[in-house]
Amino acid sequence: xxxxxxxxxxxxxxxxxxxxxxACGKKQAGGPFTAPPVxxxxxxxxxxxxxxxxxxxxxxxxxESVDIVPQVSGQLxxxxxxxxxxxxxxxxxxxIDPRDYQTRVHQAEGMLAADKSSLExxxxxxxxxxxxxxxxxISEEVFDTIKNKAASLEAQLAIDQAALTQAQLNLARCTxxxxxxxxxxxxxxxxxxxxxxxxxxxxxxxxxxALRLECTVSEQxxxxxxxxxxxxxxxxxxxxxxxxxxYPGTLSFIDNAVDPATGSILLRxxxxxxxxxxxARQFVNIEIIVTTIPNAVMVPESAVQFGKTGPYLYVAxxxxxxxxxxxxxxxxxxxxxxxxxxxxxxxxxxxSGLMMMRPGATVMDAATLQPATMQKK
Numbered sequence: 553x554x555x556x557x558x559x560x561x562x563x564x565x566x567x568x569x570x571x572x573x574x575a576c577g578k579k580q581a582g583g584p585f586t587a588p589p590v591x592x593x594x595x596x597x598x599x600x601x602x603x604x605x606x607x608x609x610x611x612x613x614x615x616e617s618v619d620i621v622p623q624v625s626g627q628l629x630x631x632x633x634x635x636x637x638x639x640x641x642x643x644x645x646x647x648i649d650p651r652d653y654q655t656r657v658h659q660a661e662g663m664l665a666a667d668k669s670s671l672e673x674x675x676x677x678x679x680x681x682x683x684x685x686x687x688x689x690i691s692e693e694v695f696d697t698i699k700n701k702a703a704s705l706e707a708q709l710a711i712d713q714a715a716l717t718q719a720q721l722n723l724a725r726c727t728x729x730x731x732x733x734x735x736x737x738x739x740x741x742x743x744x745x746x747x748x749x750x751x752x753x754x755x756x757x758x759x760x761x762a763l764r765l766e767c768t769v770s771e772q773x774x775x776x777x778x779x780x781x782x783x784x785x786x787x788x789x790x791x792x793x794x795x796x797x798x799y800p801g802t803l804s805f806i807d808n809a810v811d812p813a814t815g816s817i818l819l820r821x822x823x824x825x826x827x828x829x830x831x832a833r834q835f836v837n838i839e840i841i842v843t844t845i846p847n848a849v850m851v852p853e854s855a856v857q858f859g860k861t862g863p864y865l866y867v868a869x870x871x872x873x874x875x876x877x878x879x880x881x882x883x884x885x886x887x888x889x890x891x892x893x894x895x896x897x898x899x900x901x902x903x904s905g906l907m908m909m910r911p912g913a914t915v916m917d918a919a920t921l922q923p924a925t926m927q928k929k
């Protein structure tokens with residue numbers, strides 16, 4: 553009974569070997585087996601100016617943020633804006649009851665008018681008594697008293713004018729206006745409430761037409777950052793999560809010390825935001841462009857493999873024969889890797905079909921098979 557399984561296994565092994573031999577190649581008459589070409593995908597090694605990018609993340613910050621607080625106390629009569637509205641510098645936002653302050657303006661105007669009349673009388677009296685002093689008809693003491701009264705009334709008139717100006721200013725402050733262009737937050741007080749000068753927070757206005765930016769990078773990039781900043785502001789690109797658009801900005805500040813707790817350095821910059829696409833205090837991904845490598849040789853990342861002796865790739869030469877090339881890799885950019893040594897611009901590198909690849913193998917570009925396949929269909 554044991555001989556039957558052995559015969560079956562032997563027959564199966566011979567059949568499998570025949571199929572494998574048929575699949576791997578054909579034996580030419582009087583010669584060795586020739587392996588069929590390996591179907592691969594080829595891509596040219598390109599040459600371009602390539603940016604050196606440090607990827608990090610950070611947050612946008614308010615460039616201008618103002619809490620709207622009244623400068624006079626009183627009852628809040630009305631709210632003159634919609635929550636979340638875009639407002640301009642000088643636009644009225646709240647109205648405080650102005651009647652008390654209007655009364656104080658009238659009082660100050662009356663006091664000013666009364667003291668102005670008194671001053672005119674004192675000046676007239678002084679001018680009338682001036683000749684009498686020369687004729688010795690009044691004493692110098694009496695004349696000095698008249699003169700001092702006129703001077704006192706002049707000082708009082710200045711005080712009255714200042715009081716009137718203050719009363720008019722307080723009356724104007726009953727209409728609370730925005731001090732900057734920006735976007736309003738929600739209101740914190742409803743109409744009808746009493747508000748206190750310098751205490752009650754009414755709303756907040758933030759200017760988002762330009763935003764500040766804060767981010768951190770590892771201290772290992774400190775030399776590159778310092779070198780780049782020495783030449784001027786560093787260009788950056790921001791991308792909020794879920795957004796595919798990049799927003800340009802600049803970095804112009806580097807902190808004067810490394811944070812010992814995290815081993816990072818703080819950077820600050822600014823991002824123009826004329827369309828208000830970005831929001832204050834928003835998390836963003838950041839690409840810091842520290843320099844540009846001119847005429848860098850770039851290949852797809854999928855072409856580069858890493859072995860025990862370092863990175864390498866396969867190049868298809870002009871005879872469609874694969875060549876193994878040890879390479880030195882540089883920066884990454886747009887799914888491409890810089891090749892510092894090992895490949896020249898214009899050479900064809902193999903990006904797929906690498907599992908069956910070996911040095912000296914004949915290769916066939918998969919792109920050349922597509923027309924034939926379409927004709928068969």
